[in-house]
Amino acid sequence: MASHRPDSGYRLDEIDRRIIYALMADARNTSAPMIAEEVSVSPATIRNRIDQLEDHGIIRDYHTSVDFERAEGGLTTLFQCNVSVENREAIAQQVSAIPGVINVRKLMTGRRNLHVVAVGADTQSLERIGRALSELGAEIEDEDLVQDEISRPYTPYGPDETATDPTPTDVISLTGDANVVEVTVSSDSEIRGYTLEEAGSRGVLPDDLLIVAIERDGTVLTPRGETTIRADDVVTVLSRDGIDDRTLHSFRPPAAEPVSDSEPIDP
Amino acid sequence: MASHRPDSGYRLDEIDRRIIYALMADARNTSAPMIAEEVSVSPATIRNRIDQLEDHGIIRDYHTSVDFERAEGGLTTLFQCNVSVENREAIAQQVSAIPGVINVRKLMTGRRNLHVVAVGADTQSLERIGRALSELGAEIEDEDLVQDEISRPYTPYGPDETATDPTPTDVISLTGDANVVEVTVSSDSEIRGYTLEEAGSRGVLPDDLLIVAIERDGTVLTPRGETTIRADDVVTVLSRDGIDDRTLHSFRPPAAEPVSDSEPIDP
DNA sequence: TATGAAAATGGCACACA
DNA sequence: TGTGTGCCATTTTCATA
Numbered sequence: 001m002a003s004h005r006p007d008s009g010y011r012l013d014e015i016d017r018r019i020i021y022a023l024m025a026d027a028r029n030t031s032a033p034m035i036a037e038e039v040s041v042s043p044a045t046i047r048n049r050i051d052q053l054e055d056h057g058i059i060r061d062y063h064t065s066v067d068f069e070r071a072e073g074g075l076t077t078l079f080q081c082n083v084s085v086e087n088r089e090a091i092a093q094q095v096s097a098i099p100g101v102i103n104v105r106k107l108m109t110g111r112r113n114l115h116v117v118a119v120g121a122d123t124q125s126l127e128r129i130g131r132a133l134s135e136l137g138a139e140i141e142d143e144d145l146v147q148d149e150i151s152r153p154y155t156p157y158g159p160d161e162t163a164t165d166p167t168p169t170d171v172i173s174l175t176g177d178a179n180v181v182e183v184t185v186s187s188d189s190e191i192r193g194y195t196l197e198e199a200g201s202r203g204v205l206p207d208d209l210l211i212v213a214i215e216r217d218g219t220v221l222t223p224r225g226e227t228t229i230r231a232d233d234v235v236t237v238l239s240r241d242g243i244d245d246r247t248l249h250s251f252r253p254p255a256a257e258p259v260s261d262s263e264p265i266d267p
Numbered sequence: 268m269a270s271h272r273p274d275s276g277y278r279l280d281e282i283d284r285r286i287i288y289a290l291m292a293d294a295r296n297t298s299a300p301m302i303a304e305e306v307s308v309s310p311a312t313i314r315n316r317i318d319q320l321e322d323h324g325i326i327r328d329y330h331t332s333v334d335f336e337r338a339e340g341g342l343t344t345l346f347q348c349n350v351s352v353e354n355r356e357a358i359a360q361q362v363s364a365i366p367g368v369i370n371v372r373k374l375m376t377g378r379r380n381l382h383v384v385a386v387g388a389d390t391q392s393l394e395r396i397g398r399a400l401s402e403l404g405a406e407i408e409d410e411d412l413v414q415d416e417i418s419r420p421y422t423p424y425g426p427d428e429t430a431t432d433p434t435p436t437d438v439i440s441l442t443g444d445a446n447v448v449e450v451t452v453s454s455d456s457e458i459r460g461y462t463l464e465e466a467g468s469r470g471v472l473p474d475d476l477l478i479v480a481i482e483r484d485g486t487v488l489t490p491r492g493e494t495t496i497r498a499d500d501v502v503t504v505l506s507r508d509g510i511d512d513r514t515l516h517s518f519r520p521p522a523a524e525p526v527s528d529s530e531p532i533d534p
Numbered sequence: 535t536a537t538g539a540a541a542a543t544g545g546c547a548c549a550c551a
Numbered sequence: 552t553g554t555g556t557g558c559c560a561t562t563t564t565c566a567t568a
Contacts, residue, residue: 012338020333024369027294028329031542042556047543055470060332062295063418066287071279071325078374078382090448092417099422102291107345108412115345115382119421145375150359151330154386155366181357203322298563309535314564 010056015039017157019049020059024153027062038159065151068119076146077126079116081138088113091137098132100125112141181239183251187231191250197225204250210238277323282306284424286316287326291420294329305426332418335386343413344393346383348405355380358404365399367392379408448506450518454498458517464492471517477505 012020022035032046039046053059068074083091088106095116096104103117116133120126133140185192191204199205213236214221214229221227229235239247279287289302299313306313320326335341350358355373362383363371370384383400387393393410400407452459458471466472480503481488481496488494496502506514 010337010339020331020338023295023331024333026329027331028290033542043542044544044557045555048554056337058334058338060334061418062293062329062331064287064290064294064329065327066291066421067324067327068421070277070323071287072277078372088414092415096417096419102419102421104417104419105345106414106416108414109409113411121423142376144380147355147373147375148359149327149373150363150371151328152363152369152371154333154335154369156388300563310563311535311565 010058012058015041015045016049016053016058018159019046019053021153021157021159023050023059023062024151024157028064065149072121074119074121075123075126076117076119077129078142078144078146079118079130079133079138079140080112080142080144081114081116081133081140082111083114083138085110085113087137094136095133095138098129098136100129114138117146181248182234182236183248185229185231185233185235185251189231189251191229192231193228195226195228196223199229199250206247206250208239209247212236212238277325279325282308282312283316283320283325285426286313286320288420288424288426290317290326290329291418291424295331332416339388341386341388342390342393343384343386344396345409345411345413346385346397346400346405346407347379347409347411348381348383348400348407349378350381350405352377352380354404361403362400362405365396365403367396381405384413448515449501449503450515452496452498452500452502452518456498456518458496459498460495462493462495463490466496466517473514473517475506476514479503479505 018039019035022030022038032050033043036043036046050059068076092104092106092114095101095114098118100118100120101116102119103115105115107113107115116138118126118129120129130140130143191199194202194204196205196211200207205211211223214223214227215234215236216230216232235251237248285306286302289297289305298310299317300310303310303313317326335343359371359373359381362368362381365385367385367387368383369386370382372382374380374382383405385393385396387396397407397410458466461469461471463472463478467474472478478490481490481494482501482503483497483499502518504515
């Protein structure tokens with residue numbers, strides 16, 4: 001059995017795991033040399049490993065997540081369908097070819113075992129997609145708008161330093177989408193070193209964010225345009241449109257790199 | 268309202284759409300010059316456009332899809348949760364920080380409005396993730412194993428030539444996972460030009476695939492080791508382990524490039 | 535858009551266990 | 552034999568204008 005499935009029991013070592021972690025965090029802007037430096041091996045090795053992981057099917061593919069609503073007012077919709085277990089593979093395959101379908105998940109359940117995400121320019125095109133699903137034998141049980149989607153790398157494959165830094169310390173929800181969060185400014189975040197005014201004008205700080213307090217060395221500062229944001233400041237942020245993974249981007253360390261510089265083991 | 272949301276009504280032109288299409292198909296191995304050639308503009312323009320699309324939040328991020336089951340026997344699980352609408356944003360944010368969580372979808376529904384995909388090394392770590400979800404206020408309604416996931420670019424942004432070529436013409440399911448498909452060999456597929464034997468030994472043709480018939484120019488050939496596969500052959504393929512998006516990879520045109528050469532619009 | 539400098543990639547030969 | 556490494560030509564990126 002294992003003869004024609006040689007990839008089943010592939011074992012990863014620490015290098016593979018860190019590669020996967022880095023690529024999950026940012027598949028496009030993470031170069032082999034960048035990963036190489038983190039794990040202290042040569043860039044060529046990283047490239048070889050990536051090739052292997054791809055060949056063995058561990059790494060499936062690299063995608064781009066797109067906000068279709070911003071793009072052209074497109075509606076992202078999740079269809080939850082029932083398909084017969086025998087044809088699940090085949091139907092999933094054909095479903096993924098329907099124009100507008102961007103993601104298909106096969107689940108090991110009796111009901112709602114096929115989740116299909118499709119994008120439509122309008123209600124009409126979504127109806128068309130719904131019909132196409134039915135014709136292929138996927139019975140639609142539910143149809144919901146997808147508001148947003150967040151993807152994260154697999155934490156256990158990340159750097160050991162269990163730095164939960166970039167998470168909001170506390171979140172207080174207000175009316176509507178607005179809410180308040182406290183974040184600790186990471187030591188290599190993008191916003192560090194800018195004054196509030198610079199951050200705003202350079203686009204480092206999104207327009208709908210308002211910094212209402214800065215806690216530094218135990219005292220609370222009143223934020224002014226010329227106040228400089230430093231590492232380890234605890235910043236209280238008010239957001240009009242809701243806190244989002246990407247909203248707090250500037251406060252975080254760069255995606256692919258660890259929080260503190262890793263000590264090269266073998267220079 | 269639109270004043271502080273300048274990105275809402277961003278309009279894409281044909282170049283933007285083709286960029287998005289190419290990056291959705293392969294975020295990592297698609298270089299700016301490759302896209303540039305397809306749409307007949309300079310590579311620098313493509314690069315600028317990509318930067319703009321990223322800045323405006325149209326392109327959210329680039330990830331890597333990983334088969335954790337192959338990797339280390341990891342279990343990929345979908346938790347369908349209820350969260351209160353007011354805190355949806357904040358909870359989703361915190362949920363995404365739980366170690367092991369790799370994807371969170373926010374839905375615009377009353378029930379099951381948060382879909383969380385997590386990877387666990389074993390049942391125990393999934394229980395831990397389940398508890399973490401509950402503690403954050405996400406009530407778990409359902410918990411299913413994810414068997415597989417397929418992602419596709421948004422077809423309407425692709426090349427006009429509505430080439431549905433790479434789709435299996437017909438799928439017949441047999442017992443178990445095995446089934447039979449007919450595919451038309453794309454004119455620039457990887458397998459074209461190889462004999463069956465070469466394709467097998469070079470890894471172009473997966474081990475669990477068996478070619479049972481080749482239809483060419485209206486006649487049906489009996490496949491032999493020395494039979495060469497040509498473009499436009501209609502090949503009948505038997506698969507032991509089920510047809511998969513990736514299984515038929517070799518029959519398809521390369522991901523990022525159109526089926527036939529695109530006619531430059533403005534040389 | 536174009537151009538030149540810097541960086542990354544892919545291929546291949548070689549060393550090492 | 553397989554895996555890591557160093558070096559090469561080529562491609563791609565990035566920051567100038």
